[in-house]
Amino acid sequence: MTSTAGSRYIQRLNDGRRVWLNGNIVPDIRSSPAFRGTIESVAAIMDLQDDPSVEQQLTFIAETGARANLAFLIPEQKEDLFRRSHSFKLWSDATFGVMSRVGGFYRSQLTGWHIAKGLIRDEQPQFAQKISDYFAYVRDNDLLLTAAGHDPQIDRTKLASELGDLYTAVRIVRETEDGIIVRGAKMIATGGPYMDEIMVSPHSKKTGDEQQYAVMFAIPVNQEGVHLICRESFASERDEWEDHPLSAHYDEMDAVLVFEDALIPWERVFIKEDPEAIWKIRSDRTVSSLSLHENIVRLVSKLEFTATVGNELAESIGITRFAHVQDKLAELFFQLESIRSLLLSAEHHAIYSPHGVWEPALQPILTAKNLGNRYYPRALEILQQLSGAGMLQVPSTIAELRGPLGTQLQTYYRGADRGAEERVRLLKLAWELVGSQLGARHELYERFYAGDPVRTYAGQYTEYDKQALLDKALRISV
Numbered sequence: 001m002t003s004t005a006g007s008r009y010i011q012r013l014n015d016g017r018r019v020w021l022n023g024n025i026v027p028d029i030r031s032s033p034a035f036r037g038t039i040e041s042v043a044a045i046m047d048l049q050d051d052p053s054v055e056q057q058l059t060f061i062a063e064t065g066a067r068a069n070l071a072f073l074i075p076e077q078k079e080d081l082f083r084r085s086h087s088f089k090l091w092s093d094a095t096f097g098v099m100s101r102v103g104g105f106y107r108s109q110l111t112g113w114h115i116a117k118g119l120i121r122d123e124q125p126q127f128a129q130k131i132s133d134y135f136a137y138v139r140d141n142d143l144l145l146t147a148a149g150h151d152p153q154i155d156r157t158k159l160a161s162e163l164g165d166l167y168t169a170v171r172i173v174r175e176t177e178d179g180i181i182v183r184g185a186k187m188i189a190t191g192g193p194y195m196d197e198i199m200v201s202p203h204s205k206k207t208g209d210e211q212q213y214a215v216m217f218a219i220p221v222n223q224e225g226v227h228l229i230c231r232e233s234f235a236s237e238r239d240e241w242e243d244h245p246l247s248a249h250y251d252e253m254d255a256v257l258v259f260e261d262a263l264i265p266w267e268r269v270f271i272k273e274d275p276e277a278i279w280k281i282r283s284d285r286t287v288s289s290l291s292l293h294e295n296i297v298r299l300v301s302k303l304e305f306t307a308t309v310g311n312e313l314a315e316s317i318g319i320t321r322f323a324h325v326q327d328k329l330a331e332l333f334f335q336l337e338s339i340r341s342l343l344l345s346a347e348h349h350a351i352y353s354p355h356g357v358w359e360p361a362l363q364p365i366l367t368a369k370n371l372g373n374r375y376y377p378r379a380l381e382i383l384q385q386l387s388g389a390g391m392l393q394v395p396s397t398i399a400e401l402r403g404p405l406g407t408q409l410q411t412y413y414r415g416a417d418r419g420a421e422e423r424v425r426l427l428k429l430a431w432e433l434v435g436s437q438l439g440a441r442h443e444l445y446e447r448f449y450a451g452d453p454v455r456t457y458a459g460q461y462t463e464y465d466k467q468a469l470l471d472k473a474l475r476i477s478v
């Protein structure tokens with residue numbers, strides 16, 4: 001039997017990775033109930049690349065002859081941005097926008113780094129070759145990627161270097177012939193346990209006093225000396241899957257990375273002890289717009305999902321004719337249409353960048369990202385308002401509707417337009433989105449995943465071309 005992308009992915013996971021959960025290393029995450037459901041979901045998504053009906057829409061043939069995911073396509077034509085967008089949407093829809101790392105987020109960031117490699121040719125001459133080799137390796141082997149950039153919180157008023165010998169943030173301890181030895185922690189690598197590779201670099205600009213902390217590298221997840229410390233799992237046992245449809249299938253897991261004097265070989269050390277060069281690459285406009293592009297496509301899938309659940313909640317108890325309910329449902333559609341319009345605007349007003357590729361226009365895409373931080377929590381609030389206590393008026397398991405009290409429960413739990421089982425399924429799905437541990441985690445994710453919103457909003461303000469607006473307004477006095 002020929003192997004598929006999904007089966008090859010599952011095989012790769014048994015590689016000795018040190019994934020810690022509940023105080024122990026999980027010997028093989030493939031057989032752990034905490035991870036199994038999500039692994040099956042990821043494999044199914046990867047298998048789409050072998051499905052003849054969508055293969056062409058998800059992959060392209062790279063110059064090496066490898067069939068590669070479209071997140072690695074260099075957008076040399078404007079049309080390529082639309083191809084990338086369509087493929088992101090197919091993958092995002094497969095998990096209703098709930099999973100963020102199987103999509104092209106960090107694959108697109110890596111594609112961006114590869115595109116922008118010439119930017120630091122003078123100060124870091126080795127970067128271009130190393131990043132291109134790594135890009136080709138990840139692309140041609142169809143590897144899944146996440147990234148970790150944040151230093152442990154500890155004391156945000158201090159630089160990493162000011163925390164003394166605590167070695168809290170990842171830093172270079174020493175160099176050997178083979179590479180650098182790094183020690184410290186990075187937070188948090190979403191999806192870490194499920195990935196093939198993790199890219200590590202500082203999320204914020206390091207200062208001249210923090211040279212040892214200014215290091216950008218990539219590791220395989222099973223890197224010797226690296227531990228992945230997982231938060232609590234939200235996944236349930238297989239027999240409870242019908243009651244926890246999202247937690248059972250799409251719990252991406254977040255993990256803190258602990259580096260215990262890990263040796264990073266030179267070919268994977270992209271930049272070291274150069275805060276300026278790292279920042280130049282990390283803040284490059286093309287890199288940002290390519291990775292945010294994928295984020296916004298995924299957000300559209302997620303807002304489609306929340307709007308659908310909201311509408312169904314209202315339909316299921318016959319409240320859609322109340323004006324305030326229509327107002328709330330309309331707000332969910334406004335959210336969706338606003339983000340979709342910003343996405344289209346970014347794509348249609350794409351810019352031919354100095355790197356010789358097409359990039360989505362950054363302002364609409366940044367606006368979509370920043371609005372998304374606010375829209376998603378508001379969408380969850382609307383679902384609560386539409387449900388009242390409905391989401392809690394459910395038996396503990398759907399199976400009870402088929403049990404000894406089934407006839408009575410079928411009567412009391414039915415909806416205005418549907419039977420009890422269909423309504424209870426909907427309510428449990430809504431609770432997963434709004435009230436479950438996974439739901440709370442997603443609210444936090446949408447607020448913070450691309451940085452502290454306080455600072456990303458401020459960043460959009462400071463970078464905005466205010467002069468162009470002023471120039472127009474000044475015409476009034478001419």
Ligand SMILES: Cc1cc2nc3c(=O)[nH]c(=O)nc-3n(C[C@H](O)[C@H](O)[C@H](O)COP(=O)(O)OP(=O)(O)OC[C@H]3O[C@@H](n4cnc5c(N)ncnc54)[C@H](O)[C@@H]3O)c2cc1C
Nearest residue numbers: 147148149150156188189190444445448449450451452454
């Ligand atoms: C679910 C989830 C998944 C994530 N996945 C990833 C991932 O895969 N990879 C990754 O790299 N990151 C990931 N992140 C991290 C995310 O990028 C950070 O949470 C975000 O940038 C904020 O950083 P922080 O959490 O360290 O909070 P902090 O920066 O510590 O902020 C905490 C609070 O302090 C305030 N604050 C702190 N410092 C300042 C300051 N200098 N000025 C003003 N206010 C300040 C903030 O405004 C905020 O209110 C994820 C986050 C979440 C919630």
